[in-house]
Amino acid sequence: MNITKQVEQLLKQGDVDIFLAYRELDGHLIPHGYTLDNLEDLENLKVSQHRYSLEKVATHLTEKKPNLKIGIVARDCNQRALNLLYTWNQLSPENITPLMVNCCPSQTRNHSDCTYLEPKKTGTFKQKKGIDFNENPREFMDNNDNGQRFSRWMYEFSKCIKCYGCRNICPVCFCTDCSLENPDLVEPGALPPEIPIFHLVRATHMAGRCIDCGLCEDACPAEIPLRFLYREMNRIVSDVFDYTPGAGLEKSPFTIIGNEVTLEPRPMDA
Amino acid sequence: MTIKRITFVQEMLKFMGLEGRLHLEWISSAEAQKFARVVTDFTEKITHLGPSPIAGQTRSISMEPHENKRRKHEYHKAG
Numbered sequence: 001m002n003i004t005k006q007v008e009q010l011l012k013q014g015d016v017d018i019f020l021a022y023r024e025l026d027g028h029l030i031p032h033g034y035t036l037d038n039l040e041d042l043e044n045l046k047v048s049q050h051r052y053s054l055e056k057v058a059t060h061l062t063e064k065k066p067n068l069k070i071g072i073v074a075r076d077c078n079q080r081a082l083n084l085l086y087t088w089n090q091l092s093p094e095n096i097t098p099l100m101v102n103c104c105p106s107q108t109r110n111h112s113d114c115t116y117l118e119p120k121k122t123g124t125f126k127q128k129k130g131i132d133f134n135e136n137p138r139e140f141m142d143n144n145d146n147g148q149r150f151s152r153w154m155y156e157f158s159k160c161i162k163c164y165g166c167r168n169i170c171p172v173c174f175c176t177d178c179s180l181e182n183p184d185l186v187e188p189g190a191l192p193p194e195i196p197i198f199h200l201v202r203a204t205h206m207a208g209r210c211i212d213c214g215l216c217e218d219a220c221p222a223e224i225p226l227r228f229l230y231r232e233m234n235r236i237v238s239d240v241f242d243y244t245p246g247a248g249l250e251k252s253p254f255t256i257i258g259n260e261v262t263l264e265p266r267p268m269d270a
Numbered sequence: 271m272t273i274k275r276i277t278f279v280q281e282m283l284k285f286m287g288l289e290g291r292l293h294l295e296w297i298s299s300a301e302a303q304k305f306a307r308v309v310t311d312f313t314e315k316i317t318h319l320g321p322s323p324i325a326g327q328t329r330s331i332s333m334e335p336h337e338n339k340r341r342k343h344e345y346h347k348a349g
């Protein structure tokens with residue numbers, strides 16, 4: 001059964017009040033909510049390699065109407081984001097019906113049908129000065145010494161125009177008070193924002209939360225390799241806390257209140 | 271738990287190229303000598319590493335300074 005029929009059935013049976021998917025507008029696919037009142041709209045429903053954090057739309061809808069039943073077209077990354085949002089009580093699994101479609105290469109699925117099928121291209125200048133989007137964090141550590149790493153990251157961060165695009169697109173950014181918008185912490189009207197603190201604050205908040213969908217990197221107009229950064233943050237979380245965000249329904253242990261620990265303090269190597 | 275969080279920050283700073291500038295140690299109020307030793311060692315280590323590369327870089331291009339100050343003030347009043 002094709003996806004249009006499936007959605008039609010879900011709406012007609014009353015399993016969902018609204019179905020979040022995409023429609024074409026002037027040659028672009030944009031997020032769109034399909035409802036029973038506009039069934040004829042369904043012929044515009046399209047699934048392609050374009051992605052948007054539909055689960056973020058679902059979170060906003062749920063904020064307004066907590067009992068709204070929402071259907072959602074989901075790839076593997078959407079599913080991971082949904083798991084995380086369930087964990088943090090932003091959505092409840094009873095109200096969400098995901099319809100799975102093909103996705104980018106991931107640990108759980110082999111199908112590929114998304115923007116990450118073709119790796120992002122890195123220009124020669126960026127390769128020399130900055131950080132290659134497709135580099136492996138381990139190789140980055142091996143190939144660059146302390147000073148090189150520092151100057152490369154400072155080059156990347158200094159491009160930031162503080163558009164908050166990474167935060168706005170992020171499916172798992174749901175705090176009502178964002179510390180990056182607090183005028184006491186981040187000075188309003190100054191560019192670039194205080195680096196590297198601005199980006200490290202976000203990186204810390206992403207640790208144990210980022211589900212590696214890569215939308216932040218896609219959205220960034222300054223081409224900062226955010227996915228690369230957050231991926232390494234989660235590597236640390238996985239090593240230290242033994243936790244992978246979005247894989248299951250347990251909360252991240254990287255919180256204020258902790259658990260028992262067996263690690264020893266590091267010796268000071270002078 | 272503290273140690274896990276600090277390990278996270280240490281690893282993060284290492285990735286950023288700021289390795290070795292954060293140290294965690296448990297010292298009780300009865301361990302004055304340990305305290306003195308740890309602080310001396312760490313001071314020595316930091317002196318050896320030299321000034322932080324971030325120092326002096328954090329001031330960014332801002333709008334007119336007085337305008338900024340006024341804005342901040344308004345925010346304080348509002349908040």
